[in-house]
Amino acid sequence: MSVTIHLSGHVASVVDATVPGLISDLVASGISAGDAFLWGPAAEEEASKRLGWTQSVAVSRPLVAEIEALRAELVEKGLTRVVLAGMGGSSLAPEVIAQTAGVPLVILDSTAPGQVLSAIDGDPETGGLAQTVLVVSSKSGSTVETDSAKRAFEAAFRDLGIDPAERIVVVTDPGSPLEESARADGYRVFTADPTVGGRYSALTAFGLVPSGLAGADVGELLDEAEASLLELSIDGRENPALVLAAAIAGGEPRKDKLGLVSDGTHIVGLPDWIEQLVAESTGKDGVGILPVVLLPVSPETENPPADVQIVRFVDEAGEFHLFERHHGEVLMSGSLGAQFLVWEFATAIAGRMLGINPFDQPDVESAKIATRGLLDARPEPTPPAFSTDGVEIRTTDASLAASGTLAGVLDALWALVPADGYVSVQAYVDRLHLPQLAGLRELVAADSGRPTTFGWGPRFLHSTGQYHKGGPANGVFLQILERTDVDLEIPGRPFTFGQLIEAQASGDASVLAAHGRPVVTLTLTDPQLEVLTLFEAAQ
Template sequence: MSFEIHVTGAAKAAVDAHLPTLITDLVASGITAGDGTLWGPEAEEESSKRLGWVQAVTVSRPLVPEIEALRAELVAKGVTRVVLAGMGGSSLAPEVIAQTAGVPLVILDSTAPGQVLAALDGDAEAGGLTQTVLVVSSKSGSTVETDSAKRAFEAAFRDLGIDPLERIVVVTDPGSPLDVAARADGYRVFNADPTVGGRYSALTAFGLVPTGLAGVDIAELLDEAEASLLEVAIDSPDNPALVLAAAIAGTSPRRDKLGLITDGTHIVGLPDWIEQLVAESTGKNGTGILPVVLLPVSPEVENKPDDLQIVRLVDEAKKFHLFEHHEGEILVSGSLGGQLMVWEYATAIAGRMLGINPFDQPDVESAKIATRALLDARPEPTPPAFTVEGVEVRVSDPELAASRTVAGVLDALWKRLPADGYVAIQAYVNRLELPQLLGLRELVAADSGRPTTFGWGPRFLHSTGQYHKGGPAQGVFLQILESTDVDLEIPDRPFTFGQLIQAQAAGDAKVLAEHGRPVVTLTLTDPQLEVLSLFEAAQ
């Protein structure tokens, strides 16, 4: 399936205005050639060593037989359940790849104790932990979430008399702390290309090892990506990456919110991967593009805010039915491998158009530092401004709590929205137990009247968290936490999973408030019961 893109309205005007310059400046061929000067002198040191993803298909080919051989070895021993411990791009890309292929892959990208326990306990029909292999993915090799998961699985395997060395596979950069320690311990290690940033790593070992072990035809995925390489490498009006970049970054006045809608495409979950790629790459220096994952019937689709550009992911962009109903939208179709490659090129090109470095993440570390400080000091939790019907309410500004009702606090938060603002819902809960929380996004979007994003914590800290702090000061933030008796020790660590996720939420709230972003934190003391009252308040 070739990649197709159809643009109309403001998006087409943006393409007409910017495409000739992108072609004249040889941007596409420059990226393909590894030209680190394309993003300006300040970005050159970083960008010049972060373009390895352009060669990912070629570099990753030798991994395929190695991964397939390991899968065959595991299956022969009855090990058929694959769990992936990773964060950000190293979990979101495999999730899309596995879901689209219809292959089961358990994603553990949370520190919620209940969710970790569910990954450890497993599905009885799938054999549970006795038939499980854990893939630990961390580019830096020092990610606290994946390190904690690895420790928990090691202990659980040993409790069952299983040698962790036979059941844990590591994916990391060469020379990282995890690489050094894992090799010294005797674990099976796959090294990824160190010239590829985490969010651009879909077609590297980070995307291929867990999905290949789960049973995805990863050779076919690479074939799909390879088929798009010639299209994205040429300086031509037909280059879909140039067209897409111009359409999402070049509108005038600029539409800095990007609505992503899945509408009939065979690819499952692609907007979540695009969200982390675009938000973390562009959200810095007070600018950026904010992806907003939407349903075809979301309030934003009906209201069409002036600053929202809709991208509709379909199966045949140039033959999509009822074009007249999608005037002004960007219609995109293609194979999964083609989508991954085109969006990576387009995001890097959009970064050039915005005048930023699309390969760094200067504001991600701030929340990690705040988390570590809270774990070290272990202060008493900040008392709530008030508690009503089992919901504890904390606010970054006392004026937000003046109403003493949840509905009133939410209304006060919406009033802090600028005309070009957005709402970010951040749910630090066990999403296996509270999946219905995702529906809160639709209610908040309707109630606030502005584009609304939804992120499961702490996953989003490794992606959209960069935009929240480094992007435009337009956002207001609603944290949802849960109070639960379920907790789990982290072996050889002085804190539990429950304490870790609480510190991550509090640390991010602290950093957001320091950046002048209004934050409301609602803690559900009886989550299953109080989620209903939360939905009522949001209406």
Template sequence: MSFDIHVSGHVKSVVDDVLPSLVSELVASGITAEDPTLWGPAAEQEAAQRLGWVDAVSVSRPLVADIAALRADMVAKGLTRIVLAGMGGSSLAPEVIAQTSGVPLVILDSTSPGQVLAALDGDAEAGGLAQTVLVVSSKSGSTVETDSAKRAFEAAFRDLGIDPAERIIVVTDPGSPLDASARQDGYRVFNADPTVGGRYSALTAFGLVPAGLAGVDLDELLDEADATLLEVAIDSPENPALVLAAAIAGGAVSSAPDRRDKLGLISDGTHLVGLPDWIEQLIAESTGKDGTGLLPVVMLPVSPEVENRPGDLQIVRLVDEAAQFHLFERHEGEILISGSLGAQFVVWEYATAIAGRLLGIDPFDQPDVESAKTATRGLLEARPDATRAAFVADGVEVRVSDPALAASGTIAGVLDALWARVPAGGYVAIQAYVNRLALPELSGLRELVAADSGRPTTFGWGPRFLHSTGQYHKGGPATGVFLQITERTDVDVEIPGRPFTFGELIEAQAAGDASVLATGHGRPVVTLTLTDPQLEVLSLFEAAQ
């Protein structure tokens, strides 16, 4: 079997209760037949246009030869460095595919000026811009991050005397504005299936083109997925997608104190690199709406939530041999999963769609993603003065949504006050709008905050997370408190044809999201701005302890 799942303890009881109805209601075969009525009348119109991922393996097969031929042509010309500009599912799936296969793929899913410069400049080993091909992935082309990156690379190529049409490859929906403009400009275009949403697009052109151009064996990936399709299509208690859906969503619809609506995603020795980040986006954006949802929390095997598991958190452990791992008593009550990457993509997509049915929501829309984009556009147009800091300590500017949060006058005190606002069943979200290439250690703050707050804690790099957990933050249960981390930097990059820079864009994205969370949804928000990031991360870590 290409995918194994084992459940025990409380979660097995949940599965035993929920699974029979999923089987008797023919949910698995219904999804395979692309039945849009499975999620109720309100979701039927959207679902009718968003089930193409069920056929992704067969639809994508003809792409493999074209991608391989293009890669061979590129390599022959010495073009060996692939940069991907994309957001959400357009970047997360190729990132996992490339990392798991051990091939280099530069991901640009940030508006941080430092990261943009790094993508433009390259490095000595991988080659610089002269050896670079840019893949622009966007369903419509209107995504501001992706459009800005495309503009920056076009200008950089021209500065070197290189025709951008020789170096830019576009992946988009047929008939989209980007499709039209790219063809007019002479770019090579790969069209994806328009009936597949971004987060379900791992096995479509969005996942395959950048990964294949980077050197991944796409036939192997599609074979792995193909081997799982029959398993997930059968209405049987052994169907791994039905079991997984019951395990992750069955507990979320239980009544207190047995309710588990948070999923701790742990990669424990598996060969699949970065898969929890892709799962996080798939689940959060699919289920976090209408005041409900499943909150994915990417954790380490030794995270505080593992040692002292909150009652509302279900551990999902990705391992290489689930069939053997379940024998260890310390993993009683966990969901243990193993399988090939292609199988994981298929099973998680089915399971997430089924989870939406169990939760009573439409798993294919994302009604709250646009709100942060609208707020960002408003700030870029109005250009208001920056909100005055409540106080500055150790070079860190502190801003708060409620003055009472800053009453202590210390960063540690502000954090304690923010943790005190976490309601029963709530969570903490850390949002880092910084150059993650320069400050990778900042992700370690998650562990300290989880221990200090005593609650499940998510960590997202901004603006990347706006296309994943950002939907859950606004559409899910109103139980989150938010810690934003931004940076002051002298580095900035112009965006050709736009009246704002990358530095101004990422600042507006952070401020816009904070405004939507605080003013639009009444969520507590603390923003810490590092005026000298390399020096102040340590003081931030000390405050969090």
């Protein structure tokens, strides 16, 4: 099954007015043919090296048998617990594939020491370290979070008397430093197509190896994607990627915020993958499309702001009762493999419509540089503006703290949100122990009256972090940190996981402030207790 899209109201008119131009410009067939000039001369060099995802189904076919054979070998040895160390596109696609298939895959895309320890130790239900295989996924091989996780697991395996070469599988680009070191260490290595950027890599080894080793049917996933290839290459109104791109990037004035709602679909977690694809691809040069992951009952879905276009994922987009109830929305249904390809095509097309290069990420490196600087210098922590009920408050603008109350600080931050702006909530915590923090998004959206995103740090730095710095300068930022006695050394590094995640939060805050974005940082000194204080203040 491919993808079905139903439109009504204003968005249908926008699509009707926009798609003919995309058809006449031969955009769909041009992408399929690898035409790097579609995004203009400034983007041509980068685009010429980043269109391999259009051929990913064919290129990835031989991987299926290799993955299935390795999984059978591992299961025979009793190695049934799979942990994935990866960031951004390297972790989000496998997460969606595994969740939708209903197979267990532990995702480690955090530097919170408690979360790293949980990934290493395991639990009685899914098995412990003795039953664990670690998949290390990194295109460059130098991603600090992934490298740190690899080092921690190697040490843990050795402590149990286990040769890491028996337990570690590496996915990386050919010729990367990680490939060289992994082969030298005797690890099993899968190399991916280097002409595919990380966020477009769902149907490459980055998406398929970890989810396939966990038990997902990756051959079927490729079959689903293949079924949509022909219609995606056709320059016609029936092409779902042209329709979707027009819906999310067309119109005047353009709705520059994209509300993503899962409502009865069999696919689990797709909006989180779309969020990193669209935000990192389009959020640059002061423009962009901001994805906002919503619930069916979120404030933005109950009463959508004028600048929010809702895309609702259902299992049957053509059912009359659905589009009668959700007038003005984009209703989408279809298989997961097809959704991956449709969104990749649509995002690339949207980038062309916005006049930007959808394949680079010019502002992601700035936070990494700031983090490295803080880890090298190790400055003393900035004293809080004030503390209340166990919460330390720090702000990039002293006036935000003038009230002396947590609720007052939040109100002052919301007051800085422009009429077309948004709030970004960023939680640099162990999300396994504080999952309830995700519920803060709903309260902030209601209290601020503006679209609100929520990201687990440092995971979001590899996705929406690009939009925060490179997109429209209309966001305000709320960081949430935790103080904990739990920490873990990173073998071979002069810093711990606790120091790393703290530096990542501080580094990003400094870069945001340098870009003129207001930031409030709340540190919970007793996280389980202070979460309630935070929720009360946000109401």
